[in-house]
Amino acid sequence: MKIKTAFIQWLLKSIPKEKISLIINEFTANNSNSRADLAAVIDDKIVALEFKSQNDKLARLENQVKHLKKIYNKVEVVVSPNHANQSRKIAKEFGVGLLVETPDGFKRILKGRQRRLDETYLLRRLFPINERKHSSFSPTEENYRAYLIKKYSKSRFILEEIKNSPERLSPETVKNLNPNHLQRAEKMQFKAMYRDELRQSVKTLQSTQSSSNSSLENSAP
Known part of the structure; x- marks a missing residue:
């Protein structure tokens, strides 16, 4: 959670805040077994972020990025320095981004590829049934972004508060970016x-x- 908290603080200082529309903690897309440590809508892209801290193992990383690529425009792997070499090989093989934690924040090692989401996959896997029933339903990336922003309005509200003072961000607040955690709390x-x-x-x-x-x-x- 520490590396995740530090990354959000760094992200909010590194790019214009208005480009970040949504951040969801521990997000599992509808009808999917692929959970992203963080899911974000950044500059009209749906991004999955997978974190590996110093004590984490990389045994599952290949499988994680392989599945996340199917349901996100971009996948970013964010790691502690001790994982830099091994994670670079995996990120390069699967065409995903890689950032390594540094004393000053995070350094980008690989940019990774951006991809469009397949409309058939959007229709069958990402939109819930109740959304598909609407007569005006159209399985586009734009509509999926709008759906996420609307559904996770609590997370967006918390994000707007974080933007005002990112230096005060705590691990507990990051947990609250997941509506289920907030509801349980x-x-x-x-x-x-x-x-x-x-x-x-x-x-x-x-x-x-x-x-x-x-x-x-x-x-x-």
Whole structure:
């Protein structure tokens, strides 16, 4: 999470903020088993970002980028320096971008190729059934970007707050860029509030009963 947080801060300082429309943490596209560590809409491109920190293994990286390429315009691999050589071979083989963490931020090693999304794949895999039922439905990249931005409006709202002060970005805020995590956090918060209110109600009831019993004892002949 540390490398991911640092990358978002660096990204917001490296390119015009208005070009970044959306960032989603731990995103799995509809009907897909391919999860991106971060998915972003940047300058009209849907980008998948796969992170490998110092203690991560690269055993799954080939398979990850192979599947991510099918559903994103561009795939970027972001790694700690100890993974630079091995990840460069993989990134070059699959035509994806590569950035390596440095003391000053991140350095681009490979640009990677940009590709258009196949409309058949968009239709069958990326748009959910309820979207496909609309009479005006058209499986285009533009509509898919619009769908993501609309569906993940909470993530976009958080991103806009981050843009105002990227230096204050925390790992917890990055987690909240995933609506499911935010929803779980809200549920846990609600349950905690409910438990506190219940405990307080029990204490109040016990106190009332104690006072009532004391009054009865004092009024007894």
